[in-house]
Amino acid sequence: MDTFTIRELKSTDAQALLAFETRNREWFESHIDARDPSFYTWQGVAEHIEGYLSGFALGTWHPFVIEDSSERIVGRANLKGIDPSTRSAEVGYRIGRDACGKGLATQALKHLIEEAQGRWQLTQLVAYVFKDNVGSRKVLGRCGFVLEQPSSNEASEAECRFVRGLVPDPNAR
Incomplete structure (x- = not known):
């Protein structure tokens, strides 16, 4: 069985990140918006x-990579838009095509939830997913996220918004 590390x-x-993103570019672009071509250098x-690291230093981002037992990057996970005033953030993750189906997205999302509760003392996480991204929708449901019904003037034809309430860890760092 493969072992994975989130750091x-x-x-x-x-x-290593360039290799991961290049290797999975076509796969990711079939599920999420394409990155600018200049990113792939x-x-x-x-x-x-x-x-991302500047955002981390400012307390607005918390970026992670997921590595396999060979220390090869096989996924990413981020808390982004961390807002201490609303105690909320958005989650994002991407798992490489070869690593799909091994529970990594669920593991990554659970890690983000733990960091949000413990380190950041957040009370709400939000995720945006394209309606046809069934895999991510299942992962979000498995991790306690609930589809939020948009108001009629906010309805997006392409994306769904999922939310999850959190109870901050009173024994956090």
């Missing part, structure tokens, strides 16, 4: 990482 993104991850990924 914080590091500035030294540029080459060493400089593009290095700037991407720098932006």
